[in-house]
Structures are given as structure tokens and as C-alpha cells.
Amino acid sequence: MNRYRADFPIFSKENDNSVKAASYNPDSNDFQSESEGENLIYFDSAATTQKPQVVINAIADYYASYNANPHRGSYKISIRATDAMEHTRDKIKSFINIDTKEGEVIFTKSATESLNLVAYSYGMTFVEEGDEILISIQEHHSNLVPWQMVARKKGAILKYYYIMENGTIDYENFLSKISDKTKIVAVTHVSNVLGFVNPIADIIKVSREYGAVTVIDGTQAVPHMEVNLCRLDPDFYVFSGHKLLAPMGVGLLYGRRELLDKMPPFLYGGDMIEYVEEQETTFAEVPSKFEGGTQNVEAIVGLGAAITYLEEIGMKNVEALEQELVSHAIEKMSTVPYLVIYGDKEAHRVGVIPFNIEGVHPHDVASIMDNDNICIRAGHHCAGPLIAKMGEKAVCRASFYLYNTKEEIDFFVEKLKGVRRWLGYESE
């Protein structure tokens, strides 16, 4: 039994109402009764993680004791809400080792918004006609489509560097594509489809030598390993709260101060201004300059609690636990006939395994797994160009986190063996 699983109420016995799930009523739209409790096997943490009780408590406590609009009103609970936000900002800095002199953390609503902020504010201001934007084929649409937009609007050239046969990034291909014309290098720290950890330290170092600004998507990295931004020294680094045990609705952007200071605001409005007159406005300093509008305080408070929870366990332990799960899963899944796992089985990957079952569409696999309360993802995983490069239209993905167990994986593997029978194939 996993020692952390009990911290997550969605897996608790009291929550066991799997019978109700079978009689889902679309008219009532009552998704709450769908909670699977003890029988739930949740293998979709790369999409969003479940939440520990400490995070849920922190949110409840915020609403029960100090809900107020931060930065407004000079009264105690508003100050407390402001402090809670700033406390989380400080926690993030120590969690991923940010030097406040070098850079700042900005709250957004999602990693997608963080990347759009960089594309609109930095990209649209500093990328010029004929410049090159170099991105990896592994990118999630959120670190790809905004750069297509910038390239089109500014007359810049969007170039890709690709993956090798074994699915890992082709670093030589990156080196052959970067040049003095390259103004932006975008890359994901960890692929959300393949789970491979990219050599971003090397990519950042080389990019800087060419004068290119690096935009790193850390969404699939920060929840699964120790990340040290002081050591990596990217120009921009983004991730989201909800893949890190925190609520949906908060994303993070780290940016180097020197760049943030010269960038125009992204969202104009309240909280981001200094003086406003009828025709002119001056803007607040970083980070407020980029935090227009009331922030999602409950999510930010929840994120603070999530980071404390993970720090108490220790990211080295989280990583070790996940590595044990992923090795076990690869070993067991490799015994399933007609099952193909994508990418090098030996390469360093987080708890993410993309796979397909020959002759069965991923969406059918996911529905058949759901019948046994196993949650996996099927589709293109918001990485269309990568899936196409892999020669597929869609794949299944199982992803693990600290609350999963080897017993769950064994059950999952047994069920995988039966999938083809549902589609009318005679044997396993």
C-alpha cells in the first residue's frame, strides 16, 4: 500500500460509490456521484493531478476565514489575502530555486496563458521580419500555436527541430538549426506525450551563445523532479498549478527581470497600473505589471499548500517513487501481446507511458479501461505535430503520480490483455 494515497480523499473508502457511476444520469448532470472512491485507478496525472486533503483544507480555510480582494481595501482580511498570495510566490521561488534579483514569478491563469503572455508581450514586441523562431516538434500546442501566430504576424520564420528514432530529442538537429537569426528557442522540459526529459541545460546554454531567448515549458517537469532555475538559467520558464496537486486556474511564469522590465503589459486593467489619467497611464512594476485583474486567490493559496506538502515528502522521494512505478509499468506492459510502447524504454522518462494496442483505436481502449474504473487519456494530447511525426493519429497515455501503486498497474495490465477481445479479436 502506498503511504501517500490516504492523503487524497478521492481515493478514500468513504467515497466509494462506484455503483452510482454505472447509472449516470445525463439529465441531472450530477457528476459528483461519479466519484469512484476506492476503486478509482487514476492514471491521468499528466492531464491533472488529484488533490490532497491539505490543499482542499487550505482553500476551505481561505473562504471560511479571510476571503477578500487582495491589494484592495486597507483592512485585515484583505491584507491577509495579499500576504497569502505573496507567501505562495515566495514558496515557488524557494521550491524551484529562483534568485529574486535575477528573475520574478508572475501569476497567470494557466501555463497556456503564461506562454501566450511571452508570445504576445515579448514575441510581438521584439521578434522582427526575417527572424527565426526555433521550437521542438515535441511541443504542446500551447508552446507551438502562439509561435505560429507570432511568426505569421511578424513575418518571422518558424523552424522545428525533431526527435530521433527512439523518440528522444535530436540535439544534433537542434544544433544544426540554431543560428544568429534565431531570436526565440522554445522547448518543453519534459514531453507530455513521451515523458522524456530534454537536455534543456545544454539547449539554454547554446541558445544564449547565439543571443536567442529561451522559453521553457516546465509543466510536466516541476511536479516530477527537482528543478533548479538558478542552475538552468532560462529566460522564461512556465508551469501550472493543477498538475502539481493544486487547483486549476493558476499558472506560473518565471521571467528574467531584465526582459520583464522592458516588456509591455499583456492584460490592461486593475492592479497593474501606477497612475491613470484620461488619456495616459503609467504601469506598476513587475510582477504587478503582468497581473492585471483580480487573481485566483483560492488556487494560489491551494498551490502554496501543495508545495508545502511536496516539500515535506521531498522531490527526490517523489521522483524515486515515480521511477519505481514507471519501470514496473514498462516491464509489465511489455508482456502484453499486441501492445506497443512508444519511445526508448531505457531513456530517462517521468511517469508517462504512451502506448497503443494493435487494431484498437485509443479511444476504444480508454472506454474499455473506463469500464473497470481505470482513467487513461487517449487522443493527440494537444501535440498534433508530434503524434504525426510518430506516425500515428492518436495514442493512449498512462501517467502516474505519487499516489499510484504497483498493484494498480498490475490490475491495469491484466485488463489491457483483454482489450482486443472486446473488438472481436479471438485471442489475446
Add this chain to the structure above:
Amino acid sequence: MNLSDIYTELIMEHNSNKVNRRKLAHANVSKRGHNPSCGDDIALEIEFDGDVIADAAYTGSGCAISQASTSIMIDLIKGKTKEEAMELVDTFIGMIKREITDEDKLEKLEDAIALQNISNMPARVKCAVLAWHTLKDAIENGD
């Protein structure tokens, strides 16, 4: 929801049936239907003889439900007028949305009634209706 209500023999048969999966030599209309989130992607081709659907076929890829639904639909609409085909589309979508439950009204859907249970699987509704929306689009808007 029992899986065997979804993955029925009929659906399996149509999923692997290649008769309707081909290119038409003289198509008047070709229409692409796509579910971006799950990757179902079909191209529906129709050859009209005046107002009548003389032949229809599809190419593409997708899950068993989307492929079977497309094949079953093609069997059903051949020889029908545009108007009749549009009525079948509305009846089918009505069935999946549970707006039409009267068995007499559903009868004209023939084999497509086998997909009625999809209405119990909210995640798969869009797979079942893809071909039917594509047909509607093809008839209403042409190429």
C-alpha cells in the same frame, strides 16, 4: 453501462467492414468530418443521381464507434433522397440526444438503432454523430 451493449457484434462487423470504406470514382461531394480532440477523421463521398444518393463511401480513421456509425449510415442512405437523408440525420441525432425515444419513429433508422446505447456514454457521443453531421454538412453546403 455494460460494455457489451456498446461493442456489439453489429458494430464490430461494421468497424472491420471494408465495403463502404473506399473512394468513389464519380463523387459529386466530398466532405471531411473531424473530432479534433480524439482524432476521428473521415472523408465522406457522395454521388448524386439528381436528388437521390446513388452511392456513398468513406475513407479515414477513427475509433470503432465512429467507423461503424459511418458505415451503418452509408448503408442506410443509399437510394434515399436528400430530404429523406436529412430526416434520418435528425432522427439519429435526436436518438443519441435522447430527444426521440419513440420506437416507431426510430424504426426507420434500421441498423443504426444499435447505436442507441451510446447515449449512455457521454464521452463517446461525438464519435457516434460525426458521420451524420458530416452528411448534413455535405447535403446542405455541397463541396
